Amino acid sequence: MLIGPAITPANTRLQYAAGPAGAGSETQYLRPTSNVNTLWNTNAYTSIDEEVVAPDTSALDGNMITANKNDDSEGQQWGAALGDAGTYASLKLWIYGYRGGTAPNPTGRLNINGSWQSAQAFSLGVGAGSPGWSSVTFTGPFTLPLSSLTIEVATGDHPGATDSIVLYAVYVEAVPE
16 A cells, blocks of 8 residues: 655655554655666656556556667666665565567666666566566665665667567665565
């Protein structure tokens, strides 16, 4: 159950949900707030910052970003909300989208307080008729608020690929301890 967005100067794209029973923190959903780079074919953070949480897709507005065959091995990056105070067992990077038949699964990683975490592969459905949610998890503990958070989704190396990767939503879930 979403409690609602917290509006603070540093975290204008932040939502909460009740944490596990007995937990001291609530789940936080950290949304993209800016473009760090503009490498992909289409890349605007405002196209993927919907306030939707897996497995729900009802709030998606149809906007998307795409990485085409010319975006080989490029990592699109976005700045994100830094979160409110709490200690979290993990940060889970979620994407909703699909990949064309010749495009490999994208990878994701986070830059947390100036330190890049290792990239991990997502598992997206193939074809426009099979979009879905996929996530990768970075194990903590992490103490929020963070001093900085950058999200990266990369295309991987796909020589000869002619299909695109299409994303409709991207967010980070801060999972309570």
